[in-house]
Amino acid sequence: AQSVTQPDIHITVSEGASLELRCNYSYGATPYLFWYVQSPGQGLQLLLKYFSGDTLVQGIKGFEAEFKRSQSSFNLRKPSVHWSDAAEYFCAVGVTGGYQKVTFGTGTKLQVIP
Amino acid sequence: SAVISQKPSRDICQRGTSLTIQCQVDSQVTMMFWYRQQPGQSLTLIATANQGSEATYESGFVIDKFPISRPNLTFSTLTVSNMSPEDSSIYLCSVTPGINQPQHFGDGTRLSIL
Numbered sequence: 001a002q003s004v005t006q007p008d009i010h011i012t013v014s015e016g017a018s019l020e021l022r023c024n025y026s027y028g029a030t031p032y033l034f035w036y037v038q039s040p041g042q043g044l045q046l047l048l049k050y051f052s053g054d055t056l057v058q059g060i061k062g063f064e065a066e067f068k069r070s071q072s073s074f075n076l077r078k079p080s081v082h083w084s085d086a087a088e089y090f091c092a093v094g095v096t097g098g099y100q101k102v103t104f105g106t107g108t109k110l111q112v113i114p
Numbered sequence: 115s116a117v118i119s120q121k122p123s124r125d126i127c128q129r130g131t132s133l134t135i136q137c138q139v140d141s142q143v144t145m146m147f148w149y150r151q152q153p154g155q156s157l158t159l160i161a162t163a164n165q166g167s168e169a170t171y172e173s174g175f176v177i178d179k180f181p182i183s184r185p186n187l188t189f190s191t192l193t194v195s196n197m198s199p200e201d202s203s204i205y206l207c208s209v210t211p212g213i214n215q216p217q218h219f220g221d222g223t224r225l226s227i228l
Contacts, residue, residue, distance in 0.1 A: 032214065032216075034216055034217075036219075041221075041224075042221055042222075043118075043120075043206055043219040043220050043221040043222045044157075044206070044208075044219040045219070046115075046216050046217075046218065049216045051214060090156065090157070094216075101147070101159070101162060102216075102217060104156045104157045105156060106155070106156045107156050
């Protein structure tokens with residue numbers, strides 16, 4: 001069975017600083033990987049996804065993530081954080097093929113300070 | 115992407131009662147998913163609902179407690195039965211539009227049990 005680890009429960013960054021949120025996965029085959037964001041009082045919004053191909057994927061809101069098979073990682077990055085990026089971020093892994101039943105990580109809560 | 119509407123958005127219920135949560139999608143989808151997000155926690159899949167068949171429940175979740183209906187390709191309901199304070203959570207509906215497609219989420223139902 002697949003699993004996801006997000007080692008950072010809480011991260012604080014200054015507005016304008018760069019951001020990297022870590023995600024490690026465990027899956028026996030090529031994974032499908034996702035990053036979602038949950039703002040307070042909201043559902044989850046898909047930021048980006050990796051299915052195959054280019055290992056650097058671009059998402060919405062200026063986010064990108066890089067798939068590194070050798071490290072079983074799919075870290076999320078943003079070069080310059082905005083106050084509106086304060087939210088909780090979830091990494092998720094899906095099984096290849098079929099309808100995407102995914103497993104979510106425990107989430108990383110991002111605080112942005114002025 | 116699909117637009118997903120959940121009702122109610124929040125509710126406060128008495129112990130021992132039941133609540134039915136509705137999930138409406140603006141397009142036909144094959145698979146719908148129901149998740150629970152306990153306070154400060156990640157998402158846990160309750161069940162997968164495929165139109166025309168019984169829902170498939172994950173370990174730890176049973177039909178008597180969380181009956182699900184899926185009468186057509188755009189609608190599903192989740193009932194939380196005989197509620198206790200431990201059922202206080204956010205319940206989220208999601209859909210996947212096709213094979214190897216990511217899930218998209220509604221805004222969730224915030225449920226508090228007194």
